[in-house]
Amino acid sequence: MKCLLHIGTEKTGSTSIQNFLTCNIEEFSRHGIKICETLGVGNNRVLASYFQGRLDDFSRQHKLKTLEEQKAYFAADLDAFRLEVEAARKTHEIFLISSEHLHSRLTTPEQVADLQAFLSPLFDEIQVFGYFREQASLVKSNYSTWVEGGGGAASLAKFCQEATPGNPYYDYCALAEMWTEAFGRDAFCARLYKRSALHEGDVRMDFAIEALGLQSFSDFTFIETESNRSLGSVGILIARGLNFALPQFWFGGRRNRFRDGLMRLAILSGLARIGQLKFPQASDIKYQFENSNRLFSKNFLGEPNNIFR
Structure with missing residues (x-):
């Protein structure tokens, strides 16, 4: 087989x-x-x-x-x-x-x-x-998913530093x-x-x-x-702000559903899709x-x- x-x-x-x-x-x-x-x-x-x-x-x-x-x-x-x-x-x-x-x-x-x-x-x-897929588009899409999911509050420029040969x-x-x-x-x-x-x-x-x-x-x-649509520039700002203020996980490993709920509300309201994320590093x-x-x-x-x- x-x-x-x-x-x-x-x-x-x-x-x-x-x-x-x-x-x-x-x-x-x-x-x-x-x-x-x-x-x-x-x-x-x-x-x-x-x-x-x-x-x-x-x-x-x-x-x-x-x-x-x-x-x-x-x-x-x-x-x-x-x-x-x-x-x-x-x-x-x-x-x-x-x-x-x-x-x-x-x-x-x-x-x-x-x-x-x-x-x-x-x-x-x-x-x-x-x-x-082409790496610049991968970076941009991956960054949007990362901040939306609570990965961190780093800027796109900082996130790009991992996209290097090797x-x-x-x-x-x-x-x-x-x-x-x-x-x-x-x-x-x-x-x-x-x-x-x-x-x-x-x-x-x-x-x-x-x-x-x-x-x-x-x-x-x-x-x-x-589909997993990317966040707009406003959504990126909202996600980074939430990630700065609230942890992705509570102590003990439980997912922070309060933080996730606020992010979901921003997406459902349409705010998170407003604006185009500038990507000069592409x-x-x-x-x-x-x-x-x-x-x-x-x-x-x-x-x-x-x-x-």
């Missing part, structure tokens, strides 16, 4: 893909495709949490204070996952795991290699599949090097995340065709959901990744020039 490992990347329609997968679990099963259910609903984030090298918001939600506690906590889920794979092997040809956190949380070759060592004995073949979150050549070193060059499949490059401009349909090899969708359900970011993107385009997207322009 083949494992299809969808690693995102972040801000490339992963939530839309995962909603599509969970809405059609039975239909995919009839096509010989098993959607993973033991590692988290939709986003199979548990897998990333076990192999990542740091604590994060997911850790705090589960009141985990050390990496040792984190591994112990999620070990039972991995045992259930092994049983799920073994049962699926009898009736399915593809086992699908999807989590954009495999992109954002596994940041070293050692972590990716550990993941490969865990998955390899369970499957006959493993393919790593990801969508990739950081595998943004440097796709560095990311590809980690994943191909562990899983092999032939196992790594990249797609450009751009509406004009997707089948019918729909990332869900593109994923079904390019990653899963499906051609007919008459029996599948496509539910339109609200051209510098594009310039920094010019050479890396040209190489990635040539080696993994089949284009001799920088396809992200």
Whole structure:
């Protein structure tokens, strides 16, 4: 049985893909495709949490204070996952795991290699599949999500400082090097995340065709959901102010629902969508990744020039 490992990347329609997968679990099963259910609903984030090298918001939600506690906590889920794979092997040809956190949380070759060592004995073949978008647009979208969710009060200029060559979150050549070193060059499949490059401009349909090899969708359900729209300039100011005044989590790891409620009110009222966020750093970011993107385009997207322009 083949494992299809969808690693995102972040801000490339992963939530839309995962909603599509969970809405059609039975239909995919009839096509010989098993959607993973033991590692988290939709986003199979548990897998990333076990192999990542740091604590994060997911850790705090589960009141985990050390990496040792984190591994112990999620070990039972991995045992259930092994049983799920073994049962699926009898009736399915593809086992699908999807989590954009495999992109954002596994940041070293050692972590990716550990993941490969865990998955390899369970499957006959493993393919790593990801969508990739131009880095400046990724930074802007990611910043909006970060401040909206309570990540911090830093400015966009400060946030941009992490978008540098060598950081595998943004440097796709560095990311590809980690994943191909562990899983092999032939196992790594990249797609450009751009509406004009997707089948019918729909990332869900593109994923079904390019990653899963499906051609007919008459029996599948496509539910339109609200997209993760970016905040406007007013929304960014509101979010930064809330983040400065109120913590993302209370002591003990409980999510600050009061802060989240105020942010949600700003979005529902329309205030958070007012104004255009100025992004003068965009051209510098594009310039920094010019050479890396040209190489990635040539080696993994089949284009001799920088396809992200």
